[in-house]
């Protein structure tokens with residue numbers, strides 16, 4: 001009797017295992033034979049998981065200083081930032097600015113051949129990186145492209161644009177917070193072949209970071225032999241204060257205001273609860289530096305609720321929404337050298353307001 005029951009149970013178990021095996025095989029076959037045509041495979045690094053973003057927002061609202069990376073994350077923020085870029089970026093509006101990116105890309109490409117990886121840190125929509133990809137593609141390099149940004153919408157745009165020069169399976173997009181993705185080097189090693197050249201771009205990024213925070217991150221990512229194209233918004237002339245004050249209207253304009261207000265609007269703060277004001281201030285870490293700062297000044301007592309947390313802003317207090325450093329050429333060259341990035345050559349626009357530096361990583 002027992003034997004009969006046990007045999008029956010064993011038989012059922014064997015049938016069930018066989019069914020599971022067939023099911024797994026057929027599922028994997030379906031996965032193998034039906035890739036989604038043209039799909040883009042994004043890696044979302046844990047540094048950009050929603051709970052991390054939320055914690056950063058709560059921290060910023062509590063300490064009244066919003067981390068600049070929080071200004072680009074939602075689709076509406078990305079779309080409004082693109083409007084600022086199209087209306088105000090010298091790269092879009094001035095031929096001499098496009099020329100410095102083109103010439104520096106040509107010069108960088110001349111040193112690279114065979115397997116080449118372009119790693120675009122804070123790629124935005126990738127329009128500046130396309131010049132380098134085009135140049136390397138023309139010179140016959142076998143390209144890989146790694147666009148990295150906190151904005152999934154912008155990484156997607158950059159990846160799709162790159163398909164003109166790089167085959168889809170050699171594009172490795174990643175949504176990550178550059179300042180906090182400590183394992184980025186390993187992630188790159190897993191995707192990029194051990195032989196070949198690597199060139200990083202860090203275009204338009206340095207203004208929105210504390211330099212002593214981000215430059216060590218770059219220094220750790222770069223290895224001897226790597227190259228980097230690094231672009232900077234500059235303050236031309238000998239009088240830094242006068243120069244930065246002259247540039248202020250490039251920031252205090254309707255498109256930038258609309259972009260900066262998105263974070264507050266999306267979190268329930270009405271635009272008429274206060275006013276955005278722009279000023280020029282010394283850097284908190286290095287007081288010889290100058291930066292343009294935008295703060296939202298509350299006109300009346302305001303309470304902002306996110307989840308279960310309430311943030312109270314009495315009248316006449318403010319919330320720092322944005323900052324952008326403007327460097328002199330000497331200041332930026334000194335900082336690059338201090339963090340073992342040797343500037344090899346630079347290209348500066350006619351008005352002296354933007355520069356691209358080709359750097360090599362030192363041992």
Ligand SMILES: C[S@@+](CC[C@H](N)C(=O)[O-])C[C@H]1O[C@@H](n2cnc3c(N)ncnc32)[C@H](O)[C@@H]1O
Pocket residue numbers: 068069072121122123124125126127128148149150151154176177178179202203204205208
């Ligand atoms: C001023 S835009 C520059 C975009 C592009 N490189 C260019 O020059 O046109 C700054 C870019 O950096 C991204 N970004 C800001 N903070 C970041 C961070 N911590 N990690 C990665 N990307 C970041 C933004 O989403 C945005 O696309």
